Amino acid sequence: MSKIMDYYKELVGFLGLVMGENCEIALQDVSDEKHCIVAIANGHISGRKVGSPLTDLALKFIKSEVWKEKDYICNYTGKTRNNKILNSSTFFIKENGKLLGMFCVNIDNSKFIDLSQEILRLGFGGGIKSPSEALTGISTVQPSLNTTYTETENFFENPEDIVNSVFKEFYEEKKIPTDRLTQEEKMELIERLESTGVFNLKGSISHIADKLMVSEASVYRYRSKLQKMKQGMD
Structure with missing residues (x-):
């Protein structure tokens, strides 16, 4: 493994502790697409572990070579096998014009959305029929127009x-x-x-x-x- 990848591997555990249990950090080595995850923190979010394969969207990133044009893609939608919606971002790890891996951050906001909906129900009673419609897609960080990605990423175990x-x-x-x-x-x-x-x-x-x-x-x-x-x- 490249020294650069070793550096990012150390960051996985660190950021996993810093960001907390609602944030999954995953390091993917693209040289082995079938067993690409070499480090992961808070994998309970997507159900993945070390040795899990690339996602469908990560494969598309590689095939389309979008990584040649962008250094990262932020705040797109991820979906787990149990249909949990995540706020996902990917940083492309490159060296000498070659893609080595991807550093991925997947944030589970479901607890905060559920809490917000409950507050709305308490505050507005039956006046708001569908509070989720007002909340879905809200991010704590306003994404830049040139880094958003419209496709949904699906997380798989194999x-x-x-x-x-x-x-x-x-x-x-x-x-x-x-x-x-x-x-x-x-x-x-x-x-x-x-x-x-x-x-x-x-x-x-x-x-x-x-x-x-x-x-x-x-x-x-x-x-x-x-x-x-x-x-x-x-």
């Missing part, structure tokens, strides 16, 4: 969760049976999976093939066909 999430969303959206996918629908699923960057994770091909009920060779053919289609459109 790479298979990313694949399962994409499939679940696809089936719910299309309202189709899981065992009757047409070739066009399989291609659309492959395209969605490509956008997450999950194909960069070791073992993902095998899991995707099982979910599609095809061979791994078929998954490679779908990806190749999709890339040729995109090249034809350029």
